[in-house]
Structure formats: structure tokens, C-alpha cells
Amino acid sequence: MQFYKTFSFKVIIRLILLLVVMVAFAKIFGDKRLFFNHIILACVLIIQIFELLRFLNQTNKELAKFILSIKHQDFSASFNRSPATHSFQQLNHAFNEIILSFKDTKMEKEGQYHYLQTVVSHINVGILSLENDTSITLMNKTAEDLLQATGIKNWKILKEKHPEFVREIDQMHISGRKLISLEGENNRTLSVEVNTMQLLDKTYKLITFQDIKNEIEQTEIEAWHKLIRILTHEIMNSATPISSLTETMLGMLTSDGEQKKLEDIDEETIGDLRFSLNTIQKRSDGMLSFIDDYRKLTKVSNPRLEEVHIQELFQDIHLLMKKQMEDNHIALHISCEVSTINLDRHLMEQVLINLITNSKHALEGIENAEIHLTAQYKMGKACIEVTDNGSGIPKVELSQIFVPFYSTKKQGSGIGLSLSKQIMHLHGGYIKVASEEGRGTCISLYFKG
Known part of the structure; x- marks a missing residue:
């Protein structure tokens, strides 16, 4: 760029001209004959000062214009037609580059925002974002349909429409998960999860939920069908031989449709009758035992939680099982890294x-x-594990072991693991099974943290 077009050159020229006028004004100052010259030079001097200030403030004006454009996100501003374009060419070029960069970034973010809005609106899960527990900043179409709350942006208005839903959400505070029932024309069972985050000094609560009523009903139907099949199987196993033996006994005691006389019944018939009655008694006892197991499974009392020292619990279990372990040549090891569990x-x-x-x-x-009974912390939760190096559970049976009355043992009742799972659920925990055929089994009991 030529020097005479630069900002410095133009400032120097203006200062020189200002100095010349000031020198001329100083020379004629006090001469009354040149009174009008004084006025002319004073006016020229004032004009030059204002021109110099205007020229120097041009950069500030351009900078202010640029900052205001960024502040108000007005990316249509241009700095190419400025009067000082030649002097401030590099500065104006930088301004234009920054404005263009901001414009591209804003367009990209808007595109991403609209894309995410489209994705969220098509997700088959209700999503609701709540700012500072007052205003709804996001509610996708699925959430609007489930709550029948199209266009609602205020949490209090939603509370008037669904007080139970809002009350349950408020009770979960920062985070949590639970099932919430919505009463109305179409009763719904919502699986709701709440998470809270802090962004730019604002608290956002993200609420996701979906209607699982159909899934629950389907699961209940399948569970009833499975239970009915098991009950039918067990009852038929007992009722069929009882019915058959009863018919056989009646045949032994009748002849041509009439009851036999006492003298017509020989010792062999009496022996057969006794054998049949014994069999009926055994099958009846078996059915009563099955019914008692079913009663145990359906009437587990609510746990009375207390702080229990796990080391003492393990030692008591070791004493109780010691005789059985010795008789079966099994080593029972206990290890405890957890002090207490409720x-x-x-x-x-x-x-x-x-x-x-x-x-x-x-x-x-x-x-x-060997059997190892251990207590330790896993994934932030207290965990008790029972591990053995036995035969393991085949994969085909692994998914069935918690089904009531399903047993892999010939003499098993099939309620042990089902009962254990139910007890863990009542404790607010859960049970996991890991097994490999031929290498052993590990059953983990996870307690509520």
C-alpha cells in the first residue's frame, strides 16, 4: 500500500497543517489591523481540530459499529463503504472476516438446533425440559400427546392439568425413576426418569417418560399364562394318579356294578388297596406341600430394615451350614469388606x-x-456374593431360573430363587446371576445405595 494513503500519513498532514495555522495565528496575534485575519485563522483552526478529531474517531465509530453488530447479532453490517476504507483497509477487512465467521457459526448452530428439534420431536419417548422449576423450555410431540398438553409452557398450568404427575416429579427432587399412573379417558402408566443439570447459572430438570401400560399388561398376561401352565402341570401330576388309583380301587370293591361282600375280598386285594391308599396319600401330601410353597411365595412379609454387621451375619451362616459343608466335603470361605448394610x-x-x-x-x-461368601462394594453399592466352582447352569436354563416352581433339581421346589428375588426387591435391591457351564456360578445381591 502507498504511504500517502496510510492512516499515519493523513494524521501527520493534518498535524502539519494545524501547526502552520497556529504559527500564522501566533504571528499576527495582537495586530488590530489584521482583526478579520484573526477571525478567519481562528475559524480555520477550529475546523482543523474538529476534522482531526473526526478522523481519529473514525476508528472508534467503526469499532463501536462492529461491537454493536456482534451484540445484536446483526451480521448484515458491512465495513467496505467506510470513508476511511483505504486508511483502515486491514481493520475493515478483519471486521468483515469476523462478522462472516460469526454469521457462519450462527447459521451452523441454528441448523444443528433445528436438526436436534426434528430428532427430538420424532423420538418415541416423551421429553420435557424444565427451567428453574417454573418454565417449560422443551416439550416434544410425544410428551404433548402423552400428557395432552399441547402448547403449555408453564409448569403451574401443567400442574393444574395433571396434579398427580407434577407432584410425583417434584417429590423426586434432583433425580430418580418411578412409575406414575395418569387417570383420564385413556389410563396410562408412565415410566418416568428425572435428571438435573446446571447450565449458565440456571437449573434445568430433564424429564423423560414413556407409556408402558401395554408392555406391563403383556408381561402380566405372559406371567399369568406361565404360572397357570406350572400350576396346571403340578396339579395334573397329582390329580391324574389319584383319579386313576381311585377308579382302580372302586373296581376292586365292586363286581358287576355291585359292591363286593367282605368275604369276597382276599388278602391280595387288601394289599393292593393299601398300596393305592398310600400312593394317594403321598400325592396328596405332595400337592399340599406345593400349595404351601405357593403360599410362601405370595406372602413374603415386608422387611424390617436395621443396620446389620455383615461379619457377624456371615459367621452365623457359617456355623449354621458347617455340618452340611463338612458332610459334603465342601470348603465354605467367608470374606467381608463391608461393615454394615441396612x-x-x-x-x-x-x-x-x-x-x-x-x-x-x-x-x-x-x-x-468350594463356596465363597463375600461382601464388597461394587458400582457404588453394597454387594453380597455367593460363588461356587460347581457344574454351572446351562444357558438354556439361565433365563428360567427365577420363574416360580421352575427347578433344575429333581427334588427342588422351584421357589428358592424366586423367593430370593422377591426379598431383594422388597429391600430395594436386585439379584444378578453369572454362570458358565462346567466352571461355576456367582449370584450377586445388590443393595440400595
Whole structure:
């Protein structure tokens, strides 16, 4: 760029001209004959000062214009037609580049925002974002349909429409998950999850939910069908031989449709009758035992939670099972890294004895048989594990072991693991099973953190 077009050159020229006028004004100052010259030079001097200030402030004006454009996101501003374009060419070029960069970034973010809005609106899960527990900043179409709340942007208005839903959400505070029922024309069961985040000094609560009523109903129907099949199977196993033996006994006591006389019944017939009655009694006892197991499964009492020292619990379990372990040549090891857990001691003893008994059956015929009873923290939760090196559970049976009355043992009742799962659920925890056929089984009991 030529020097005479630069900002510095133009400032120097203006200063020189200002100095010349000031020198001329100083020379004629005080001469009354040149009174009008004084006025002319004073006016020229004032004009030059204002021109110099205007020229120097041109940069500030351009900078202010640029900052205001950024502040108000007015990316249509241009700095190419400025009077000082040649002097401020590099500065104006930089301004235009920054404005263009901001414009491209804004367009990209708007595109991403609209894309995410489209994705969120097509998700088959209700999504609701709440700002500072007052205003609804986002509610996708699925959420609007489930709550029948199209266009609602205020949390209080939604509370008037669905007080139970809003009350349950407020009770979860920062985070949580629960099932909420919505009463109305179409009763719904919503699986709701709440998470809270802090962004730019604002608290946002993200609420996701979906209607699982159909899934619950389908699961209940499948569970009823499965239970009915099991009950029918067990009842038929007992009722069929009872009916058959009863018919056989009636045949022994009748002849040509008439009851036999006492003298016509020989010792062999009496022996057959006694055998049949004994069989009927055994099958009846079996049916009563089955009904008692069913009663146990359906009438588990609510746990009485208390702080239990796990080391003491393990030692008591070890003493209870010591004789059985020695008789079956099984080593029972205990290890405790957890001090205390809130649980029902009586119910948990029942669970652990049942799990150790299952492991004992899985260790039949195994050399160097071992059972490890351990307590430790896993994934931030207190966890009790019963591990054995037994025969393991085949994959085809692994998904069925918690089904009531399903048993892999010939003499098993099939309620042990089902009962254990129910007890853990009442404790607010859950049970997991990991098993590999031929290498052993590990059953983990996770307690509420």
C-alpha cells in the first residue's frame, strides 16, 4: 500500500497543517489591523481540530459499529463503504472476516438446533425440559400427546392439568425413576426418569417418560399364562394318579356294578388297596406341600430394615451350614469388606442359606469343592456374593431360573430363587446371576445405595 494513503500519513498532514495555522495565528496575534485575519485563522483552526478529531474517531465509530453488530447479532453490517476504507483497509477487512465467521457459526448452530428439534420431536419417548422449576423450555410431540398438553409452557398450568404427575416429579427432587399412573379417558402408566443439570447459572430438570401400560399388561398376561401352565402341570401330576388309583380301587370293591361282600375280598386285594391308599396319600401330601410353597411365595412379609454387621451375619451362616459343608466335603470361605448394610436379618439369612444350599447341590461330584461368601462394594453399592466352582447352569436354563416352581433339581421346589428375588426387591435391591457351564456360578445381591 502507498504511504500517502496510510492512516499515519493523513494524521501527520493534518498535524502539519494545524501547526502552520497556529504559527500564522501566533504571528499576527495582537495586530488590530489584521482583526478579520484573526477571525478567519481562528475559524480555520477550529475546523482543523474538529476534522482531526473526526478522523481519529473514525476508528472508534467503526469499532463501536462492529461491537454493536456482534451484540445484536446483526451480521448484515458491512465495513467496505467506510470513508476511511483505504486508511483502515486491514481493520475493515478483519471486521468483515469476523462478522462472516460469526454469521457462519450462527447459521451452523441454528441448523444443528433445528436438526436436534426434528430428532427430538420424532423420538418415541416423551421429553420435557424444565427451567428453574417454573418454565417449560422443551416439550416434544410425544410428551404433548402423552400428557395432552399441547402448547403449555408453564409448569403451574401443567400442574393444574395433571396434579398427580407434577407432584410425583417434584417429590423426586434432583433425580430418580418411578412409575406414575395418569387417570383420564385413556389410563396410562408412565415410566418416568428425572435428571438435573446446571447450565449458565440456571437449573434445568430433564424429564423423560414413556407409556408402558401395554408392555406391563403383556408381561402380566405372559406371567399369568406361565404360572397357570406350572400350576396346571403340578396339579395334573397329582390329580391324574389319584383319579386313576381311585377308579382302580372302586373296581376292586365292586363286581358287576355291585359292591363286593367282605368275604369276597382276599388278602391280595387288601394289599393292593393299601398300596393305592398310600400312593394317594403321598400325592396328596405332595400337592399340599406345593400349595404351601405357593403360599410362601405370595406372602413374603415386608422387611424390617436395621443396620446389620455383615461379619457377624456371615459367621452365623457359617456355623449354621458347617455340618452340611463338612458332610459334603465342601470348603465354605467367608470374606467381608463391608461393615454394615441396612437389611432384614431374618429374611437375608433365608436368602443366603437357600443360595448356599443351591451351590451345595451344584458341587455334587466336584473335587476341591468350594463356596465363597463375600461382601464388597461394587458400582457404588453394597454387594453380597455367593460363588461356587460347581457344574454351572446351562444357558438354556439361565433365563428360567427365577420363574416360580421352575427347578433344575429333581427334588427342588422351584421357589428358592424366586423367593430370593422377591426379598431383594422388597429391600430395594436386585439379584444378578453369572454362570458358565462346567466352571461355576456367582449370584450377586445388590443393595440400595
